[in-house]
Each structure stands twice: as structure tokens, then as C-alpha cells.
Amino acid sequence: MRLDSSNYDPMLGWAHGAQMVAHNMQGHAKFLWIMKGMYRANGGCGYVKKPDFLLRVGDPNNRVFNPSAPPPVQKFLRVTVYLGEGWSREFRHTNFDQYSPPDFFVKVAIAGVPADEVRKQTRAIVDDWLPVWDESFEFSLRVPELAVLRIEALEYNTTGVPDFGSQTCLPISELRNGI
Structure with a gap:
């Protein structure tokens, strides 16, 4: 829960599979730079497809990606x-x-x-x-x-x-x- 109006960390949503369609950034700082950096992956158009591991539907073991317990070093x-x-x-x-x-x-x-x-x-x-x-x-x-x-x-x-x-x-x- 947020009580202020500062920039929020977009990685929190991305790591949980959220498809954010709008960013309410309050100023030029770290989190805005990260957001712009992530969107460079698709020519800066403002949309980047989720990684495949976040798109898995019907996983036979019903596993959901947990950003707090990520896989080993890739x-x-x-x-x-x-x-x-x-x-x-x-x-x-x-x-x-x-x-x-x-x-x-x-x-x-x-x-x-x-x-x-x-x-x-x-x-x-x-x-x-x-x-x-x-x-x-x-x-x-x-x-x-x-x-x-x-x-x-x-x-x-x-x-x-x-x-x-x-x-x-x-x-x-x-x-x-x-x-």
C-alpha cells in the first residue's frame, strides 16, 4: 500500500506477471529510467510481451512463478x-x-x-x-x-x-x- 505520490517500482508488477498499460511517473528518477529501459526491448513502443514462464497456462504441476524464490542462475x-x-x-x-x-x-x-x-x-x-x-x-x-x-x-x-x-x-x- 502506498501513501505518497512518488514513482513506484515497475519491477514489482512485472515480476508477478502484471501487464501494466499506464505508468503514473512523478519525475525523472530511477524507476522511470527502469521503465523506459524495459520498453527499449520492443523499440520503445511501450509494450513488451511477457516472458514465456509468466504465460504458462495449464502447467501440469500447477506451478506459478514466485519472484521471491527464483530458479538457479541462468x-x-x-x-x-x-x-x-x-x-x-x-x-x-x-x-x-x-x-x-x-x-x-x-x-x-x-x-x-x-x-x-x-x-x-x-x-x-x-x-x-x-x-x-x-x-x-x-x-x-x-x-x-x-x-x-x-x-x-x-x-x-x-x-x-x-x-x-x-x-x-x-x-x-x-x-x-x-x-
């Missing part, structure tokens, strides 16, 4: 964050730090069923508009059909709240090997 995903480029063209040079170049780091996360959700991050590259991380992360996925890869670039801030740089969300089912 797939491994390795993500390498190489570098960040283009911020110096998009932001004023004093946008992040008043007297020095920004200190960027990248958060890489999986949105999906609870067992798949994990967050990792690169180290912060200090005072550089062209940061090079060359860091790899591996994720084990139990329900890759419902998983979305979240990538968010942030600027380290000594106040504790990082400044937003950029983000993207991509459906795991659409990812291919390579860069």
Missing part, C-alpha cells in the same frame, strides 16, 4: 566500464566543481527480481573530464528476461550527495556481446 553478465567522454562539451567547466575538473565514478546495477538486484561501482577518477576506469563487473542472473542493466555516471561530491552526470537503462534480453 546467465552470467560481464560489464566492462572503459571510459567516459563528452561531458566537457555538455556541461560548463564549473558545473560540478568550482575550481577543478570533476571526479566521476560509475554505478552499474541490475534491476529485476530481488535475487538479481545488485549494485556495484567504479572508483572515482579525480580531476578528469575524460575518466578512464577499465573496470569489469560480473553479475549472475536468475531471471534475465526481467532484468534491466542500469548504468549511472556521477560526480563525487565531498558533501556526500553525488552530482548527476548521465544514465541509461538497457534490457538484458537485448544486450549482445561487444562494445
Whole structure:
């Protein structure tokens, strides 16, 4: 039950097989990005067919998918964050730090069923508009059909709240090997 008017997590409905036809999103934040990322799987048209395991009708054992008890690991995903480029063209040079170049780091996360959700991050590259991380992360996925890869670039801030740089969300089912 919800009492506020913030964005809700669309994964909750998707993992239980709900076909949502409308999203009432209140602002640009994580859950809106996840929703847009999931819909990239069908060209961004706003509809993605349910995975086959959620469409099973007449299962001989009457099994229903339980997102809290997902199957064993189905797939491994390795993500390498190489570098960040283009911020110096998009932001004023004093946008992040008043007297020095920004200190960027990248958060890489999986949105999906609870067992798949994990967050990792690169180290912060200090005072550089062209940061090079060359860091790899591996994720084990139990329900890759419902998983979305979240990538968010942030600027380290000594106040504790990082400044937003950029983000993207991509459906795991659409990812291919390579860069």
C-alpha cells in the first residue's frame, strides 16, 4: 500500500506477471529510467510481451512463478566500464566543481527480481573530464528476461550527495556481446 505520490517500482508488477498499460511517473528518477529501459526491448513502443514462464497456462504441476524464490542462475553478465567522454562539451567547466575538473565514478546495477538486484561501482577518477576506469563487473542472473542493466555516471561530491552526470537503462534480453 502506498501513501505518497512518488514513482513506484515497475519491477514489482512485472515480476508477478502484471501487464501494466499506464505508468503514473512523478519525475525523472530511477524507476522511470527502469521503465523506459524495459520498453527499449520492443523499440520503445511501450509494450513488451511477457516472458514465456509468466504465460504458462495449464502447467501440469500447477506451478506459478514466485519472484521471491527464483530458479538457479541462468546467465552470467560481464560489464566492462572503459571510459567516459563528452561531458566537457555538455556541461560548463564549473558545473560540478568550482575550481577543478570533476571526479566521476560509475554505478552499474541490475534491476529485476530481488535475487538479481545488485549494485556495484567504479572508483572515482579525480580531476578528469575524460575518466578512464577499465573496470569489469560480473553479475549472475536468475531471471534475465526481467532484468534491466542500469548504468549511472556521477560526480563525487565531498558533501556526500553525488552530482548527476548521465544514465541509461538497457534490457538484458537485448544486450549482445561487444562494445
